[in-house]
Amino acid sequence: MESKSHDFKVRSGQALKDPFLQSALENLSLGFVESRRKCAEALPEFEALRDLGKNIYDHTLENLDFYLRRYEEKVIESGGHVHWASTPDEACRIATDICDQAKAKKVIRGKSMIGEEMGINDALDEAGFETTETDLGEYILQLAEEPPSHIVAPAIHKTKDEISDLFQVYHADRGFTERQTERTALVQEARQVLRESFISADVGITGANFLIAETGSNIIVTNEGNGDLTCTLPKVHIVTAAIDKVIPSVEDAMVLLRLLGRSATGQEITAYTTFTTGPKRAEDDDGPEEYHVILLDNGRSTMLANEFRDMLRCIRCGACMNHCPVYGSVGGHAYGWVYPGPMGSVLTPMMVGLDKAVDLPNACTLNGRCQDVCPVRIPLPKLLRAHRTWQHERKFNSSVFRFGLGIWTFFARHPNLYQFCTRIVMSVMGSLGRRKGVFNRMPFAGGWTQARDLPTPQGKTFQAAWRAKQREKKQ
Amino acid sequence: MTLAREKILDRVALAVGRDRIDPKTEAALTKRLNRIPTILRPQWDDNPVRRFASKLRDVAASVDVVDSPADVAKSVSSFLLENDVPLAVAMAPDDRLNDYPWPEYLKISRRNVNPKDVTAITAAEAGVIETGSLVLRSKPQSPTSMNFLPENHIVILLQEQLVKNLEDGWRCALDSSNGVPRTVNFITGPSKTADIEQTMEYGAHGPRRLHVILLLAT
Ligand code: SF4
Numbered sequence: 001m002e003s004k005s006h007d008f009k010v011r012s013g014q015a016l017k018d019p020f021l022q023s024a025l026e027n028l029s030l031g032f033v034e035s036r037r038k039c040a041e042a043l044p045e046f047e048a049l050r051d052l053g054k055n056i057y058d059h060t061l062e063n064l065d066f067y068l069r070r071y072e073e074k075v076i077e078s079g080g081h082v083h084w085a086s087t088p089d090e091a092c093r094i095a096t097d098i099c100d101q102a103k104a105k106k107v108i109r110g111k112s113m114i115g116e117e118m119g120i121n122d123a124l125d126e127a128g129f130e131t132t133e134t135d136l137g138e139y140i141l142q143l144a145e146e147p148p149s150h151i152v153a154p155a156i157h158k159t160k161d162e163i164s165d166l167f168q169v170y171h172a173d174r175g176f177t178e179r180q181t182e183r184t185a186l187v188q189e190a191r192q193v194l195r196e197s198f199i200s201a202d203v204g205i206t207g208a209n210f211l212i213a214e215t216g217s218n219i220i221v222t223n224e225g226n227g228d229l230t231c232t233l234p235k236v237h238i239v240t241a242a243i244d245k246v247i248p249s250v251e252d253a254m255v256l257l258r259l260l261g262r263s264a265t266g267q268e269i270t271a272y273t274t275f276t277t278g279p280k281r282a283e284d285d286d287g288p289e290e291y292h293v294i295l296l297d298n299g300r301s302t303m304l305a306n307e308f309r310d311m312l313r314c315i316r317c318g319a320c321m322n323h324c325p326v327y328g329s330v331g332g333h334a335y336g337w338v339y340p341g342p343m344g345s346v347l348t349p350m351m352v353g354l355d356k357a358v359d360l361p362n363a364c365t366l367n368g369r370c371q372d373v374c375p376v377r378i379p380l381p382k383l384l385r386a387h388r389t390w391q392h393e394r395k396f397n398s399s400v401f402r403f404g405l406g407i408w409t410f411f412a413r414h415p416n417l418y419q420f421c422t423r424i425v426m427s428v429m430g431s432l433g434r435r436k437g438v439f440n441r442m443p444f445a446g447g448w449t450q451a452r453d454l455p456t457p458q459g460k461t462f463q464a465a466w467r468a469k470q471r472e473k474k475q
Numbered sequence: 476m477t478l479a480r481e482k483i484l485d486r487v488a489l490a491v492g493r494d495r496i497d498p499k500t501e502a503a504l505t506k507r508l509n510r511i512p513t514i515l516r517p518q519w520d521d522n523p524v525r526r527f528a529s530k531l532r533d534v535a536a537s538v539d540v541v542d543s544p545a546d547v548a549k550s551v552s553s554f555l556l557e558n559d560v561p562l563a564v565a566m567a568p569d570d571r572l573n574d575y576p577w578p579e580y581l582k583i584s585r586r587n588v589n590p591k592d593v594t595a596i597t598a599a600e601a602g603v604i605e606t607g608s609l610v611l612r613s614k615p616q617s618p619t620s621m622n623f624l625p626e627n628h629i630v631i632l633l634q635e636q637l638v639k640n641l642e643d644g645w646r647c648a649l650d651s652s653n654g655v656p657r658t659v660n661f662i663t664g665p666s667k668t669a670d671i672e673q674t675m676e677y678g679a680h681g682p683r684r685l686h687v688i689l690l691l692a693t
Contacts, residue, residue, distance in 0.1 A: 086482055136679055214508050274659070297483045302486070
């Protein structure tokens with residue numbers, strides 16, 4: 001998917017003016033945040049499990065060479081194939097080659113963020129395959145030709161009315177001519193339409209929540225069951241996954257599964273948690289004849305070597321965005337690429353280029369709620385600060401910003417001059433604004449005073465007040 | 476693509492700070508893979524049957540706890556009648572399902588499902604008390620399509636198949652002779668989606684109804 005992350009400011013401005021999006025985001029924060037809290041509180045072991053989850057990943061990443069090789073061995077042992085790709089383009093080419101070799105016409109997909117990262121739908125379309133998304137949210141977005149706006153609930157920005165319109169247009173040739181307006185009827189209509197796609201598909205492509213080195217299995221969690229139909233009915237199953245999805249053993253997987261559902265949607269476990277290992281066995285009555293795994297790097301091995309290694313623990317639960325006040329105000333599309341919210345602001349610059357996503361690491365108040373809820377304790381604010389430092393060193397941030405920061409640095413290095421100047425500014429501001437007590441206009445701060453008033457300074461500067469207080473204490 | 480493989484593995488090796496893994500590290504890591512660790516698992520003290528059933532009911536499954544094979548058959552019939560579902564089922568060709576007194580009016584096909592089947596009956600490998608999950612595995616007697624294609628899924632489980640944690644459930648799905656099966660499903664409730672305006676709807680792609688019959692030990 002092409003990145004539009006450089007447009008963050010414009011897109012967030014638009015999002016703030018979209019009333020439906022604003023109410024959807026409010027529901028999201030009420031719903032997911034509340035259920036996560038309840039679910040976490042109901043499990044006394046939750047905090048200890050978070051530590052354990054973090055440790056499992058730290059151990060895995062320290063030994064990723066071993067676990068990747070072991071995983072590959074086990075997949076081959078169970079009759080599957082492993083393909084490696086450094087870039088999304090390479091990964092897409094491998095996928096289309098497999099489809100070609102299978103003489104496929106129709107391909108179905110189970111929702112995966114890695115698929116979005118690869119831009120696999122476009123690649124399959126270009127190669128002439130008829131591709132259908134099967135996760136209901138992703139399917140709606142495929143019809144609307146829009147990217148997801150949340151990693152767990154991709155279509156939260158769509159209204160029921162918009163969905164009714166889309167279904168009416170696209171399902172007419174399948175015999176559904178009536179415009180449905182009830183939620184249940186819409187879900188049932190999609191079920192029937194997609195059922196045909198499931199049954200006639202030649203290849204099913206899914207992501208993986210985890211890959212297990214011990215057994216060569218992949219794990220998929222869903223609530224709809226679309227992932228399961230995708231990997232059971234077609235004769236070829238392709239798993240697309242990043243190299244950081246590998247974990248050591250089934251025991252480790254269970255720890256992480258306990259964290260994933262609770263952190264994502266406040267569920268102890270999703271309706272379907274499925275372990276898939278290799279193609280169907282000779283005696284089995286169903287299941288695919290071929291099983292392929294495409295392992296994508298896309299910058300992760302670089303992150304493994306630098307200060308962003310912590311980010312590779314991410315299990316894509318979405319809790320950080322559900323709890324983020326910036327995401328909660330502007331939604332996922334403002335971020336302009338596959339991954340939104342705090343995790344996206346860390347990942348996107350690493351994947352699309354530091355200079356192409358300059359605003360993202362700065363669209364953060366450093367309030368730390370993301371880190372507080374991250375199940376694997378990723379220090380997101382620290383990583384965002386690291387991005388800011390990188391940007392500054394490489395001069396990616398705007399000249400106005402650098403100029404302002406330059407002035408600040410000068411004064412911070414000359415405290416006496418700083419105190420002298422603040423005293424003067426304060427007394428001038430104090431006498432100008434004394435009557436009303438607030439300023440509702442301020443040069444250079446229009447963005448701030450448009451929506452809020454700036455209070456008039458009352459009394460002395462902080463430093464002067466502090467000194468006076470210290471003197472009082474001593475007496 | 477072998478080139479990509481070498482490149483990626485080289486970069487990873489560089490990042491973790493070693494060219495190759497020495498035999499001692501290799502042995503230690505292999506040991507970690509093979510151990511049965513005594514790691515943290517959720518604990519509780521409720522009655523196992525009650526907890527298992529209530530966990531499943533919490534996620535909108537229907538559960539009948541019965542104490543005779545005749546009641547298992549009865550539970551199937553009343554589930555079908557109550558939900559106004561045809562009295563015809565695809566039943567997994569699993570010997571464990573042979574010994575119930577199925578009523579004559581129930582049309583039973585002992586085979587995998589086809590897309591026209593409305594209801595499937597399968598036998599589980601285990602029930603996980605921790606989460607209320609049913610464990611099913613792929614094998615000729617239990618094809619995976621049965622768990623996902625029909626509108627209604629009925630699962631029959633014995634009390635002695637209840638296990639504590641997810642890890643125990645996994646172990647029950649393993650086959651001592653063949654090792655890991657192609658598919659192991661942990662199923663916890665019917666299929667659902669909240670993708671339209673964040674409101675829950677059942678029967679997205681998989682079964683709209685999940686009916687679990689738990690036969691108590693005598
Ligand atoms: S960074 Fe943490 S909270 Fe955010 S999606 Fe990843 S695991 Fe979840």
